Amino acid sequence: MPTSTPVAQQVVTGFTANSGQYCDAGSRLLVERAVQAELVERIVARTAALGMGPGIDDRVLPFDDEDQAIELADATDYGLGAGIHTRDIDRALRVADRVDAGYIMINEYFAGGPAVPFGGTKLSGTGRERGLIAVDSYLTLKTVVARVGPAG
Numbered sequence: 807m808p809t810s811t812p813v814a815q816q817v818v819t820g821f822t823a824n825s826g827q828y829c830d831a832g833s834r835l836l837v838e839r840a841v842q843a844e845l846v847e848r849i850v851a852r853t854a855a856l857g858m859g860p861g862i863d864d865r866v867l868p869f870d871d872e873d874q875a876i877e878l879a880d881a882t883d884y885g886l887g888a889g890i891h892t893r894d895i896d897r898a899l900r901v902a903d904r905v906d907a908g909y910i911m912i913n914e915y916f917a918g919g920p921a922v923p924f925g926g927t928k929l930s931g932t933g934r935e936r937g938l939i940a941v942d943s944y945l946t947l948k949t950v951v952a953r954v955g956p957a958g
Contacts, residue, residue: 817891821835882928885908886930887926888905888909890910
């Protein structure tokens with residue numbers, strides 16, 4: 807996971823945009839232990855000027871390997887969105903495939919747009935909004951079969 811300023815900025819945006827009142831706000835941060843101290847320092851520096859109060863749980867969640875990161879990420883009843891920041895796109899795609907969330911953003915929080923399907927797993931619901939796949943939720947399939955000629 808890179809510890810450059812853009813990552814800290816993305817993390818802060820993930821939990822402060824719209825006063826944190828997004829359904830997929832970044833309410834938990836999992837950080838590889840090797841970069842935890844440096845990244846947290848950068849996040850604290852960026853949030854210091856925002857005047858925020860304490861959160862519900864003030865502990866950053868460190869992990870040592872991908873399996874532990876996925877276990878921590880999935881240790882919730884919710885699965886709407888997850889953000890992954892790393893220089894290793896193969897690692898990002900591997901983790902994204904295994905995390906139980908409906909919307910995974912890699913290297914940019916709130917990425918996507920109106921054409922990208924959005925929705926969650928677990929208690930975050932089912933189905934998708936946005937994109938062509940969302941049209942399915944407005945349709946009801948009905949099959950009618952009839953014989954119109956003589957029986958025979």
